[in-house]
Amino acid sequence: MVTTTPDKDPVTDAKEPAQRSESANPTNQQATPPSNKPGGGVPVQATPVGATTGAPAELPPSSVAGRGMFGSSGSGDTSGFGGLVRRRVGGGGSERPYGSYFDEVYDALDEAFPGLDDAIEKVVVDRGELTLHVKPERIAEVCRTMRDDESLRFELCSSVSAVDYLGADERRLHVAYHLASMTYRRRVRLEVAVGVEHPHVPSVTQVYPTADWQERETYDMFGVIFDGHPALTRILMPDDWEGHPQRKDYPLGGVPVEYKGAEIPAPDRRRSYQ
Amino acid sequence: MTNPSYAPERETSEGKIFTVTGGDWDTVVSGTDPVSDERIIVNMGPQHPSTHGVLRLVLELEGETVRDLRSVVGYLHTGIEKSIEYRNWVQGTTFVTRMDYLAPIFNETAYSLAVEKLLGIEDEITERATTIRVLMMELNRISSHLVWLATTGMELGAISIMLYGFREREYILEIFEMVSGLRMNMAYVRPGGVAQDVPDSAVVKIREFLTMMPKRLKEYEDLLSGQPIWTQRTQGVAVLDVTACVSLGVTGPVLRSAGLPWDLRKTMPYCGYDTYEFDVPTSTDADVWGRYQVRLAEIRESLKLIEQALDRLRPGPVMVRDKKIAWPAQLAIGTDGLGNSLEHVAKIMGQSMESLIHHFKLVTEGFRVPPGQVYVAIEGPRGELGAHAVSDGGTRPYRVHFREPSFVNLQALPAMAEGGMIADVIAGGASLDPVMGGCDR
Numbered sequence: 001m002v003t004t005t006p007d008k009d010p011v012t013d014a015k016e017p018a019q020r021s022e023s024a025n026p027t028n029q030q031a032t033p034p035s036n037k038p039g040g041g042v043p044v045q046a047t048p049v050g051a052t053t054g055a056p057a058e059l060p061p062s063s064v065a066g067r068g069m070f071g072s073s074g075s076g077d078t079s080g081f082g083g084l085v086r087r088r089v090g091g092g093g094s095e096r097p098y099g100s101y102f103d104e105v106y107d108a109l110d111e112a113f114p115g116l117d118d119a120i121e122k123v124v125v126d127r128g129e130l131t132l133h134v135k136p137e138r139i140a141e142v143c144r145t146m147r148d149d150e151s152l153r154f155e156l157c158s159s160v161s162a163v164d165y166l167g168a169d170e171r172r173l174h175v176a177y178h179l180a181s182m183t184y185r186r187r188v189r190l191e192v193a194v195g196v197e198h199p200h201v202p203s204v205t206q207v208y209p210t211a212d213w214q215e216r217e218t219y220d221m222f223g224v225i226f227d228g229h230p231a232l233t234r235i236l237m238p239d240d241w242e243g244h245p246q247r248k249d250y251p252l253g254g255v256p257v258e259y260k261g262a263e264i265p266a267p268d269r270r271r272s273y274q
Numbered sequence: 275m276t277n278p279s280y281a282p283e284r285e286t287s288e289g290k291i292f293t294v295t296g297g298d299w300d301t302v303v304s305g306t307d308p309v310s311d312e313r314i315i316v317n318m319g320p321q322h323p324s325t326h327g328v329l330r331l332v333l334e335l336e337g338e339t340v341r342d343l344r345s346v347v348g349y350l351h352t353g354i355e356k357s358i359e360y361r362n363w364v365q366g367t368t369f370v371t372r373m374d375y376l377a378p379i380f381n382e383t384a385y386s387l388a389v390e391k392l393l394g395i396e397d398e399i400t401e402r403a404t405t406i407r408v409l410m411m412e413l414n415r416i417s418s419h420l421v422w423l424a425t426t427g428m429e430l431g432a433i434s435i436m437l438y439g440f441r442e443r444e445y446i447l448e449i450f451e452m453v454s455g456l457r458m459n460m461a462y463v464r465p466g467g468v469a470q471d472v473p474d475s476a477v478v479k480i481r482e483f484l485t486m487m488p489k490r491l492k493e494y495e496d497l498l499s500g501q502p503i504w505t506q507r508t509q510g511v512a513v514l515d516v517t518a519c520v521s522l523g524v525t526g527p528v529l530r531s532a533g534l535p536w537d538l539r540k541t542m543p544y545c546g547y548d549t550y551e552f553d554v555p556t557s558t559d560a561d562v563w564g565r566y567q568v569r570l571a572e573i574r575e576s577l578k579l580i581e582q583a584l585d586r587l588r589p590g591p592v593m594v595r596d597k598k599i600a601w602p603a604q605l606a607i608g609t610d611g612l613g614n615s616l617e618h619v620a621k622i623m624g625q626s627m628e629s630l631i632h633h634f635k636l637v638t639e640g641f642r643v644p645p646g647q648v649y650v651a652i653e654g655p656r657g658e659l660g661a662h663a664v665s666d667g668g669t670r671p672y673r674v675h676f677r678e679p680s681f682v683n684l685q686a687l688p689a690m691a692e693g694g695m696i697a698d699v700i701a702g703g704a705s706l707d708p709v710m711g712g713c714d715r
Contacts, residue, residue, distance in 0.1 A: 126646050126647075127391055127392070127394070127646055127648050128391075129647075129648060129649065131647075155520050156520055156523065156525075157523060158523070158649075158651060158658060158660055158677055159649070159660050159662060159675070159677035161662060161675040161677075163647070163664050163672070163673045163675075164673070168666075176647075176649075176662065178649050178660065178662065178677070180651075180658075182520070182534075182536060182541075185541050185542055187542075187649065187651075189647075189649060208521070208523070209521045209522055209523075209685075210521065210522050210523025210524075210682060210685065211523075212685060213681065213682070213684075213685050214681075214682070217681075221355075234348075235347060235348055236347070236348040236351040236714055236715075237348065237351065238348075245353065245356055246355065246356055246673075252353075252356060252357065252359075252360055267357065267360040267361070268360055270360075
């Protein structure tokens, strides 16, 4: 097993590993992990905290160890499946022209927002959706311009949530803002990426009051800290909960059940195919 | 000690001595603020008949006036979004259907549309499958609005409408059972189409429903619209104008009752809604009365849509041709529910090794979805229901987040209720139509 530094958040998850195995996943302690070599011995950049099973929590499909098929190693595999390497899409942005109304939106934003090139990391157009990757510290200003400018008019902030790209991105927590323009009937996704060591993003509640609860949910589930939020507390989990459940290194937990004489393991202990 | 409210003290050789004497009552009374002392904190819920499930409201009251309201949610959080990440893409349907349990078809459709967009097979969805989706969604919209009418009526003291609302909803649930086999949480709409075809008997029953419902709607209006208690409890109560709605993210009938005709079926059409003829009812009252009128009118529009959808039902497949995506829909009905098709078992066990391998791979792994992320929003009974689905290229959803209108709309409750009477908190909260299963997920 490759020893690496645990990928954890010193700010919010100080006591996490011990607490987690007690409260969130009691079965973790007794059972032996199916494989003690995550990724079949392929070096993993970061060993996630608290995950000791062969579940995706330990080895998310997007990790650098996207290799092999059955998570097995040392078995004298002659099938060749163990050597398969999963291809991942490159992180590059899209090139002009973006197509559809996307060029118009970008140009309007460029005109209304001075120094846009410094604020935008990349522009991705995929499956008919425009994603602007914004630098975390600029997101509130960009949102204000998106809402107020005559030719943009994204009045409605539909959704704020996050995705944890553990192993695929150094700044693994990506917060996604889905904005909708009721005037022009358009949608745009803004995305910011932060690492777990410093998960700070300016709050957009001053621009979109509706982001209040959604930022609280994102904090609750991912531990992203929204600076300037009026009351950033947990919303779905109990106030004294430890850890952030939607992170990929947070185990699902569960107990095995018996069905027609056979024991079905808990969902996060079942064999996973990648 | 300088605090005048403590008894005076002096040091002696035996320690501190306190001199306690009677004080003047007036000085005691003048030390308190009569206004703030009349404020009391009341917990409403999480188990309260008028909070639509396990919603807790912390109210700061001054007499009967609400000065401060804070809603506490999360009592029904079941980690659906986390659990989905450990199941395959098809199994995800069975999870999302349990989010907003009054609108299961909408959850399934939003999820399926998102998965289909990720797969890039939107164009391959058969016309019949899309029409069935529209049909089922509109039936579901009516059943959801009927529950709203029933529960709101009950909360405002009109018990009869509760009985009537649930009676008609029962009729729709029976249609759901005929079509999908289940009354609620059907997992009927799946990525690629729908689980099974609509039987002819269900079409007959839907036609009966179409002739029955307009009369019943008239009955509801006769019961409620002219009734003085109903009008006084709803008119001018819990007002929220367009600006407040948009800034707080409130969509659906509440936004339309404020006067903005924002309905995703019209403004950003999906499932071919742009080819149907229907209107978007609005009101300018922006109060509970307006929302009541908008919802009743929406039931009428849904009836129109159902009729058009029934007329469009042409025989044809209800699943995409790709067998890998369609696999679970090929199961036959066994004696103990959904089971294997004997024909299929005979083929994989007796005739074709390749079929057996494919069967094994499909059942244990599921199909792969190309990496990427999509956001699909549809018009649910409560507002914009959005599904943000992320795939990493594997057989399991990497992340699925639902933009639940119940969750977002509930934020508006303090804006509606603060400064009003405590009884209007019930009317205002009910007019948002929150479903806590959807709110907390």
